[in-house]
Amino acid sequence: MVLLIEKLAKHCFFKLENHHHSITHPQPEELPSSSSLLAFKSHVSKSIDQLALDLKARSETLSLTWFERCLALLPLINKAFAKLVADMDYPMSKWGVGSTEGYLCYTLSLLELFNSISSCLSHLGQARISLAHGLTLVENSPSLARKYLKGIQFQPGVFSTNLGKDLEEARVFSDKERIVHEAVKEMRSVGFWVCGVLLSCLYGDGKSYMELRKVAGGFDSSLVATLDFEIGEQFMEKIFIFAEFKEVNDAVADLVAADEVRRHYAAKELQTKLQVLEKLSDSISKEVDNLFANVMTQRSKLIDGFRLQ
Template structure:
């Protein structure tokens, strides 16, 4: 009987050691997956800002804010790879994970719509300037001067549309290492980074630093640790220039030069040609960014539909 009890004790001891070892191995694997995702985010940001002087001293340009926005699908794809790496597919998500993801993607879809609306406003401003430019060589230069107004930005506050209650607390809790907690922490990072990048983009498009200042508050400590130095350098440039993009400033300067030349009766072909060139470049930039925003919107919408359709099939 004693021998039997000793054998049972040894068996239980081996099982406990096995489960403890297996749990540690799983925790390390989950932690490694989360660290890999955070490294992807950090390295992507560092590449963007190290290859661009815009974050340091120059006025932000249209191509630069588009590069910022292009990081969003990279971060989204990294999150998708993490979900696969930790073996936590949509079909295994718990209710709170589903709710978190749906809330994040809904906000991102709304942001894409706001960006599209602001780009449409810029497109209308460009068309108005193009029309005014066409009147310069007509018989009514005074009418041309009336139409040649500088691009009027569209200040927009996001505080009424986007609420981030509780996001400031993200990163303060101590999580046990589980698939669910790793998913949550990665989603917090993705959400904070995406909104931070959208804040940069919106500030550039609307020519107002408010969207950036509002969106930067949403990330919490996890995100702040990833963007600490970058946030300071970007914030200084944005606030100093009031969010105005380099191309908009240049177009407005060209408009002022052309209006001045027409007003004093000078030949204005040089100024008109320069404004025409800048407007053509600006048109392409607006269109390219619009396509990128549409692509992100469609991909995010497809992911939401996939998740919702999967749950509908489960219920059936």
């Protein structure tokens, strides 16, 4: 699906190039107030500041429950962005070359990251199924159950390192485009931060986070600077995992080592931990699917609108 969108984006960029060459000087317009951009940043910052306050300092694990709230930043900032362009009376149908290219580039990167996340969550789902099957064998076939009672293993992963680089080269012709460009840069920083945290915890290393931080040009001056300060450097120092993963793996180890007296209790404990993980991971997977669909819809709306021009 992403490949299809990439082809559409390239086709659209070709048309944008032709449109760009026909432009000599932008028509004068009344400069929009920067208050809309400030309101956009302020609205998103409130949620980010609360997430930073709720983050346990120097913790070796992150909670999936906490991360669910991080993921909620993406629909939040999308709604704030929609309000921003509405307040400026600058809907997608009026966007120029710079705004269009910047948004298409950013959203294409986001779609690729969502695909990587979905692949990781699918791998996690398979691990959960194997553990659940092992639990059904514990009472009657404990030796056979051991074959399936394996801790959750990290899945090595890789994604394109060219994500979003064209955004910095987007052509800006008007003050409204400049404001949209700045807002899209903030959206990209938030999106890359969220995806970087999730992918690093799913892959079991900090490479994804550090790479996305690099592609974004750093998070120091972005809305997620506080969160990056809290956990960013730790991705270089240690392997971050979600607390729920660790709890499941600890429960698996306890069950495998349990004698006949403790086996029933240990199995119940693992079942409880698996149910918690299943609920949270399924919720995150569903939200990622919803975000993917929403981004696709917005991209299609922008591309279709440009074709009608």
